[in-house]
Amino acid sequence: MNALLIYPEFPDTFWSFKHALKFVNKRASLPPLGLLTVAAILPPEWQKRLVDVNIGKLTDEHLAWADCVFVSAMVVQREAARRIITRCKKAGVRVVAGGPLFTGEHDDFEEVDHFVLNEAEVTLPAFLADLERGRARRVYTSTEFPDVQETPAPLWELADLKRYASMGIQFCRGCPYNCDFCNVTALFGHKVRAKTTEQILAELDSLYTHGWRGGVFFVDDNFIGNKRRLKVDLLPALVEWHEDKVGISFSTEASIDLADDEVLMQLMVEAGFDQVFIGIETPDEAGLAECSKRQNKNRDMVEDVKRIQRAGLQVQGGFIVGFDSDTPSIFQRQIDFIQKSGIVTAMVGLLNALPGTRLHERLDKDGRIAGRSSGDNVDGTTNILPQMGLESLCEGYKKILEYIYTPKHYYERVRTFLKEYKAPAIKHRVDSRKLLAFARSIFSLGILGKERIHYWKLLVWTLFRHRELLPLAVTLAIYGYHFRRIVELHVV
Numbered sequence: 001m002n003a004l005l006i007y008p009e010f011p012d013t014f015w016s017f018k019h020a021l022k023f024v025n026k027r028a029s030l031p032p033l034g035l036l037t038v039a040a041i042l043p044p045e046w047q048k049r050l051v052d053v054n055i056g057k058l059t060d061e062h063l064a065w066a067d068c069v070f071v072s073a074m075v076v077q078r079e080a081a082r083r084i085i086t087r088c089k090k091a092g093v094r095v096v097a098g099g100p101l102f103t104g105e106h107d108d109f110e111e112v113d114h115f116v117l118n119e120a121e122v123t124l125p126a127f128l129a130d131l132e133r134g135r136a137r138r139v140y141t142s143t144e145f146p147d148v149q150e151t152p153a154p155l156w157e158l159a160d161l162k163r164y165a166s167m168g169i170q171f172c173r174g175c176p177y178n179c180d181f182c183n184v185t186a187l188f189g190h191k192v193r194a195k196t197t198e199q200i201l202a203e204l205d206s207l208y209t210h211g212w213r214g215g216v217f218f219v220d221d222n223f224i225g226n227k228r229r230l231k232v233d234l235l236p237a238l239v240e241w242h243e244d245k246v247g248i249s250f251s252t253e254a255s256i257d258l259a260d261d262e263v264l265m266q267l268m269v270e271a272g273f274d275q276v277f278i279g280i281e282t283p284d285e286a287g288l289a290e291c292s293k294r295q296n297k298n299r300d301m302v303e304d305v306k307r308i309q310r311a312g313l314q315v316q317g318g319f320i321v322g323f324d325s326d327t328p329s330i331f332q333r334q335i336d337f338i339q340k341s342g343i344v345t346a347m348v349g350l351l352n353a354l355p356g357t358r359l360h361e362r363l364d365k366d367g368r369i370a371g372r373s374s375g376d377n378v379d380g381t382t383n384i385l386p387q388m389g390l391e392s393l394c395e396g397y398k399k400i401l402e403y404i405y406t407p408k409h410y411y412e413r414v415r416t417f418l419k420e421y422k423a424p425a426i427k428h429r430v431d432s433r434k435l436l437a438f439a440r441s442i443f444s445l446g447i448l449g450k451e452r453i454h455y456w457k458l459l460v461w462t463l464f465r466h467r468e469l470l471p472l473a474v475t476l477a478i479y480g481y482h483f484r485r486i487v488e489l490h491v492v
Contacts (some may be wrong), residue, residue: 003042004066007032007052008073008080014347014378019482023437026165027055033168033219034099035072036154041124050158063091072099075375085111104355106139115139121146145189148173149196153203156210166215169203171195175222177255180291184221186356192225197237204241213247213429223252227264238271247429251275255295259304269312269424277316283337286325305341309417312424317343321397322351324387331396335403342417344476348400349377350393353384380491401487407451410480411458418462418469441478
C-alpha cells in the first residue's frame with residue numbers, strides 16, 4: 001500500500017515559535033515524532049510519504065498517490081485535523097487517525113474510517129492484521145502499556161530535517177507523580193518505561209548520519225522519572241557519545257526535584273543538556289496542595305531554579321492560574337516569582353480540565369466543565385467555570401502576560417538569568433544561519449523594534465560581563481519578540 005502520513009498545522013501559539021523561526025529560515029520547531037515512529041511500525045514493503053503541513057502543502061497529487069492516510073494530532077490541532085480529514089474523504093482516501101486528540105475525542109470525528117488509539121505499538125499491529133484480512137474494525141484501543149524497548153527507531157529519512165529548528169526523541173514514557181490536572185499518567189501510566197541506552201544511541205547516530213547538527217529535545221514528560229537509571233546507564237553513555245559531536249545540544253522536561261541532585265545535574269550538563277522545562281505551576285502552597293503537586297511543596301522554588309541555572313541548565317517554566325484556592329493576589333505573586341527566578345521562557349496558562357484527569361472528573365461532577373479545552377496553553381481560554389469568576393481571572397491573566405513580556409521586564413529577566421547561568425561546554429558551530437539570525441535581530445529588534453533600547457543595552461551588558469553568553473542573549477531576544485507577538489495577537 002501507499003501510506004501517506006499527515007501532520008496537521010500547528011497554530012500560532014507560545015510553543016510554535018513561528019515568529020522566532022523566521023529569523024533562522026525554519027518552518028517548524030519539531031518534526032512529528034509520533035508519525036515517524038508509526039511509519040517504522042508499518043509493513044516495510046509499504047511505500048511511505050510524510051506531509052507535515054507546517055513545512056509544506058498537502059497537494060491533490062499526494063492524495064491521488066495514497067491508498068491510506070494516517071493522521072496524528074494533538075488537541076491544539078483539532079480544527080486543522082478536521083479540515084484535513086474532510087479533504088481526504090472528498091478525495092476518496094481511507095483515513096486512519098490516532099494520537100492524543102483522537103484518543104480523547106474520537107466520537108467527534110465521524111468521517112474517520114479507523115481509529116488506532118492509545119499507544120501504537122499495541123493497537124497498530126492489531127489494525128494492520130485485520131486490514132490484511134479485510135475486516136478492519138473502526139476503533140482499536142487498549143489499556144496495555146507496551147514495552148518501549150520494542151519500539152522501532154523513527155524513520156528520519158521521511159522528514160526534511162533542514163526545515164526544522166530541532167529534533168525530538170523519546171527515552172521514556174510515564175511519570176511517577178499524580179498531578180491533578182495532568183493527563184500524562186492517564187495516557188502512559190505511573191510506571192516509567194524506558195528504552196535501552198543502545199536504542200537511544202542508535203537513534204542519535206541515525207540523526208547524526210542524516211546530517212543533523214542542532215538541538216535535540218527529549219520529549220519525555222519527566223526525563224528524571226528513573227534517576228538511578230540515568231546516572232548509571234544513559235547519561236554516562238551520552239557523555240561519551242557527545243564528546244566529539246559538534247553542534248548537538250539536548251533539552252528535556254523534568255520535575256523540580258532535579259535541583260536536589262547535584263550529581264544528576266552535572267551528568268546532564270556533561271552529556272550536552274543545556275535546557276530543561278519544569279512545571280512550576282504556582283508559588284502558592286494552597287494551589288500546589290489542591291492540584292497534588294507534592295514534589296513542588298515546601299520548597300524555595302526560586303532558589304531551586306537558580307541552583308539548576310548555576311549548574312548549566314536554562315530553566316523554562318510552566319505556570320498556571322485559576323485554581324480554586326487562588327485569590328486576586330496570585331497574579332502579582334506569579335509576576336514576582338517569574339521575575340526573581342530569571343525564568344525567561346515563562347509559559348503562563350489558565351487552568352484547563354482535560355479528559356481522563358482527576359480534575360476533569362471532579363469538576364464534571366460539580367457541573368463546572370464548560371466545553372472542551374482548546375489545547376492552547378496560552379490563548380487565555382479555559383473550559384472550567386472558575387471560583388474567582390471568569391472576568392476577574394482573565395483580567396488578572398492578561399496582567400501577568402502584559403507585564404512579563406513587556407520589553408523592559410523581559411530584558412530585565414534575561415539579565416537576571418544570565419547572571420546565574422553557567423554555560424556548559426557544548427561545541428557549537430558559527431554557521432551562516434546563525435549569522436543571518438543575528439543580522440535580522442539587529443534590523444528587526446535593534447533598529448525597527450520598540451525594544452531597541454533594551455536590545456542594545458542587553459548586548460552591550462553581555463559583551464562586557466558574559467561575552468561567552470552573547471549568542472544566547474541574541475537567541476533570547478528573538479524569543480522575546482515571538483512571545484510578545486503571541487500576547488499581542490492572541491491574548492491582549
